[in-house]
Amino acid sequence: MSNMNETIKILKNKIDTADAIIVGGASGMSAAAGFKFYYQRDEVFEKIAGSLENKYGFHNFFDALYNRYTTRGEHWAILIRAMKYIHDCYTGEPYIDLAELLEGKNYYIATTNQDAQFYHTFPDDKITRIQGDWRYWQCDNTCHDEIYYNKEQVFYLYDQIIDDALPNHLIPRCKHCGSEMSPWVRSRNFLEGAFYQKEMNRYKNFLRKHSNKQTLFLELGVGMMTPMFIKEPFMNMVYQWPKAFYATINPQHAIIPHEIRNKSLAIDDDIAITLKYLLGKSTDNMNLIDKNNVFNPSRIY
Ligand SMILES: [Zn+2]
Numbered sequence: 128m129s130n131m132n133e134t135i136k137i138l139k140n141k142i143d144t145a146d147a148i149i150v151g152g153a154s155g156m157s158a159a160a161g162f163k164f165y166y167q168r169d170e171v172f173e174k175i176a177g178s179l180e181n182k183y184g185f186h187n188f189f190d191a192l193y194n195r196y197t198t199r200g201e202h203w204a205i206l207i208r209a210m211k212y213i214h215d216c217y218t219g220e221p222y223i224d225l226a227e228l229l230e231g232k233n234y235y236i237a238t239t240n241q242d243a244q245f246y247h248t249f250p251d252d253k254i255t256r257i258q259g260d261w262r263y264w265q266c267d268n269t270c271h272d273e274i275y276y277n278k279e280q281v282f283y284l285y286d287q288i289i290d291d292a293l294p295n296h297l298i299p300r301c302k303h304c305g306s307e308m309s310p311w312v313r314s315r316n317f318l319e320g321a322f323y324q325k326e327m328n329r330y331k332n333f334l335r336k337h338s339n340k341q342t343l344f345l346e347l348g349v350g351m352m353t354p355m356f357i358k359e360p361f362m363n364m365v366y367q368w369p370k371a372f373y374a375t376i377n378p379q380h381a382i383i384p385h386e387i388r389n390k391s392l393a394i395d396d397d398i399a400i401t402l403k404y405l406l407g408k409s410t411d412n413m414n415l416i417d418k419n420n421v422f423n424p425s426r427i428y
Contacts, residue, residue: 134392135404138374142405145372146340148234149333150225151357155348155377157240159398160219164188164212175208177291199307200292203284206310207293210281213261218247224402225347235333239349239356241312255330257356259312266301267309272320274311338368346375348398365390376401 142148154165164171168186176191179201185191191205226248238245239258246254263274280299287297299308311318344361358380365373365387373391375381381393394401403410 131394131396131404134394135401137392138394139405141343141372141374142228142232142345144341145343146233147333147337148229148232148343148345149337149361150229150234150236150238151344151346151349151361152225152236152238152240152245153347153349153357154240155350155379156221156225156238156398157219157242157244158348159221160244162216162219162242162244164209171212175205175212177204179205179291198292199298200295203293203298204288204291207281207284207288210261210277210310211285213242214278214281219244221399221402222248224399224406224408228402228405235330237330237357239353252329255326257327259310259317261310261312263311264299264308265311265316265318266304266306267316268301268304268306269316269318270301270304270306272318272322274318274320274322275308334364338364339370341370342368342372344371344373346373346377348377349375349380351380362387 162171163169164175165188172186172188172191173180175188176185179191179197180186183191183194183196185194188205188209191197192202194202197205222244229249234253236245236249236254238254238256241256241259241261243260243262262277264277265274277299284293284297284299287293300306301308309316342364344365346358346361349356349358361373362384365371371390373383373387374394375383375391376394376396376398378395378397381395383391383393400410400413403413
């Protein structure tokens with residue numbers, strides 16, 4: 128525990144003294160906030176799946192999403208319910224704490240999360256979403272370069288679901304080519320058009336501007352499934368930039384490569400609890416992570 132205190136102190140000092148902080152937020156962050164229905168059976172998943180869980184035998188949202196036997200209407204019922212949940216669910220506590228920690232600092236956030244939680248506590252122009260956002264639709268056929276904020280339609284369609292299926296005539300379709308719409312999230316057809324490029328450029332500009340400054344790369348909960356979006360670029364930049372420092376808070380993958388050992392630190396503890404430590408807040412009412420039943424973000428991100 129004393130080592131832990133020392134590490135927390137070092138990280139707090141890095142946060143307070145950095146010229147710029149680049150946050151890489153991934154699935155471990157939302158897992159720490161309690162959002163687990165993507166990968167695990169919980170009451171949120173039960174509501175999304177309804178009777179389809181037993182009918183098809185899937186037990187988490189991702190398995191439901193990729194099930195080949197659901198009808199189009201059932202598939203859309205699952206999508207609409209998940210989107211509605213993402214639109215109107217609560218703000219996860221780690222996001223509130225992270226915002227408090229970064230208040231008044233010069234920071235930028237790159238995230239692979241698609242659940243829009245960072246948008247609850249940070250301004251839009253300080254975030255780049257690398258894997259899309261469930262609150263938007265695109266043409267599944269990518270016939271045109273536009274994404275659509277879907278809240279109003281999602282709430283309307285949610286009330287039209289009958290027997291765990293959206294009636295066929297209500298399935299959202301592209302006004303140009305008539306093919307189905309799809310969520311704007313990483314997939315075979317993921318639209319990386321003007322909107323996506325604008326956000327990526329904003330992120331790259333922030334990086335470029337600070338490459339010679341004292342920068343802190345703060346990695347929060349990136350798994351080993353897609354390290355190429357956050358983890359590996361962070362490590363490469365820390366290796367190449369003279370005054371950069373890398374910190375990872377990650378209960379499962381707090382790994383530091385040999386090459387940047389002297390300019391890194393790793394905390395393999397629960398992200399929610401570590402953020403409380405950094406803020407000097409009490410953790411008395413928090414559930415400590417159950418190491419035997421730990422959520423495994425490496426499946427997707
Ligand atoms: Zn189209």
